[in-house]
Amino acid sequence: MSEEKETKVCKYCKSEIPKKAKVCPNCRKKQGGIGKWIVIAVIVIIVIAAISGGGDDKDKNPQKVSQTPSDDKQTSSENKKTDDTETQDKSNVFQVGDVVETEDFKITFVSAGKYKSDNEYITPKKGYEYWQFKFKFENTSDTDQNVSTMMDWECYADNSKADQQWIGDDSGLDATLSAGRQTEGTVYFEVPKDSKHIELEYDINYWQDNKIVFVGK
Known part of the structure; x- marks a missing residue:
């Protein structure tokens, strides 16, 4: 049984590069993943939740007494x-x-x-x-x-x-x-x-x- 190659394809120049390479040795472009998009998505969700929750403090009874x-x-x-x-x-x-x-x-x-x-x-x-x-x-x-x-x-x-x-x-x-x-x-x-x-x-x-x-x- 042949051993699986530890390589991957560069998503820019499509050449075969080492699997753990973070920068393509051929086109010199960084091999980014989806991690940053996950972080961005989490931040967006937090901001939307904060904006939505802010409306709960609005006084629903304008005829207060003091x-x-x-x-x-x-x-x-x-x-x-x-x-x-x-x-x-x-x-x-x-x-x-x-x-x-x-x-x-x-x-x-x-x-x-x-x-x-x-x-x-x-x-x-x-x-x-x-x-x-x-x-x-x-x-x-x-x-x-x-x-x-x-x-x-x-x-x-x-x-x-x-x-x-x-x-x-x-x-x-x-x-x-x-x-x-x-x-x-x-x-x-x-x-x-x-x-x-x-x-x-x-x-x-x-x-x-x-x-x-x-x-x-």
């Missing part, structure tokens, strides 16, 4: 009995004195507490009491924005839905605000007297079910 300190001193002592275990780590939960920045508004949570009317005909049902939440809304957008007392609010006392009340003493939140304008007013709810936790939800984006929570008690 919590900032407030100098407003109109806080109720009753509001400091908050359940920290449920609200401490939630970025959409705010206390009295906080300022909330949404896409269209800067909302100041002015105060929250029990309410008793001087009008004998405005009284809660037996075992219940009125709670009032006072806010200031400022339109920070470039277009007119609507603020509604009745449409965008839900109150929960110990996780049970409370009934909203219309008390005309200080209900100035209903407004159509032009850019830069502001309004201040109060929303009222009827809650059980023995409620331990009272929270008010405000819907800042009806279409995306995006809500923020104001803690009253």
